[in-house]
Amino acid sequence: MSVEAARLVRVPSHGYAQLLGLTPEHLNDDQCRIPSATGLRLAELTARHVSWPEQAMLLVQQSKLGALGVWDYLITAAPTPLEGIHDAADYFATVADVSTDRLEIAVDGGLVTISHLNQADMDHEAACAIRAYGLGLYRQRLSEAARRNLIPVKVTLAAKAPRCHDLLIELYGTRAITFEAPTSTITFLTADLTTPTVHAQPGLSTLLRRHADQTLATAIPLHSWLDLFRTTLSSVYDEATPTLGVVAQRMNLSVRTLQRRLSEHGSTWNGEIETLRRDHVTELLLHTTLSVDAIAARTGYADARTVHRAVQRWHGTTPITLRRTGLRS
Incomplete structure (x- = not known):
């Protein structure tokens, strides 16, 4: 995962990053790539203090546009939100460890389903928080691209149902949430994601993809x-x-x-x-x-x-x- 993503986890973690071998130099260098095991452990330590829905909501709230670098703008600067989320999937390695996490897009007629695939078990609360955060983040970025609040058709979570769903309903803008699903997904109407982005600039997506390529080419992998x-x-x-x-x-x-x-x-x-x-x-x-x-x-x-x-x-x-x-x- 990128250090931008690690910083989001680190903020509520009370200095736990240093316990896992991450120095201030690592966390200040945007070229560094942190193993998912380290990021997950940071999330685990944070989860000692809050529930996984609370952690997911907190991470989304901290993920202001630009917090995740070029990856954010791949979504919001594309000609349509759908093209943007496809670019985000293609360059997922700029923010995540793709050996353990994947972002996949499936278009089936009038519906677009975005899946966050993670190998961890649904009993693993930190992994549940990260999957739930991922879906919330995709909705937030797509809404920013569309310049309106997008409401998903449905959400499925590879997690056991928490005692209270209120935070998740707020996070996704819908009560249509299914728990204990095989995969964590968020589904939108295709029409919501294919409306042209009004502020898109011709050629900007190409420049951003080149920048993402350069980011990956110069990335410095860190060991846990x-x-x-x-x-x-x-x-x-x-x-x-x-x-x-x-x-x-x-x-x-x-x-x-x-x-x-x-x-x-x-x-x-x-x-x-x-x-x-x-x-x-x-x-x-x-x-x-x-x-x-x-x-x-x-x-x-x-x-x-x-x-x-x-x-x-x-x-x-x-x-x-x-x-x-x-x-x-």
Whole structure:
């Protein structure tokens, strides 16, 4: 996601960004791109204080025109709102991590359905807030493009129904909201989105698309704190059997701080070690001819029997069968 989007999440997060490895320099550099895991974690921390509908409404209120840079103007400067939202979908990577989130447009006769696709489960409140925010943001930008308040035909949310719907009714301008849907969508009449934008300037959309291309070409991808930890753990693992103390020292952290950071990211030291060993053992089984005894020696297991038990636990099969079938974890 872009730092413009991260700033919106950061405002009510009381400095949580720094806990996730984001420095003021990162958050002030519009070229930086933040992993969705980091953005979602910021939203999670914020969600401790408000419900997901409240968070979605707060984010939309903070998303004034221009807050998301060129992406905003791709919508509002296009010849029609429909062309604008298509441009926004094409350049979604300027504001979002497209490895986890997608914006899709479907035109079916008299209706246009805009979908915000996100991999997270509907029980995940922070993800629900982001999906709900996305739909509210699309309505807000399209209304700004049309220069009138657009009312959707219906809204579907991949979220469980909250106790109170009032904020969502205000956010979308309709009571036609369905919960626990497979996908979060907002649907408009095609006629509402195909009326020419009265203030559109010929050629401006082309210039904005070029600017968006340049933005993506010069983007600086940032790693999440968990990515940095895993890189450090892997480097230590390549040298010797990793210990919590050694990894903490490499990262200039105390052992207690390292454990707390892992907990903040929903992980544990033992879980990370297990994942690293699983990946290493699987890689050696699939891409080398080493014996199981040799693999055990290389990966810190006591003997071949221990590797057999681990592979059975991970993959539900034996090392030999895994190697033969090429099954990947």
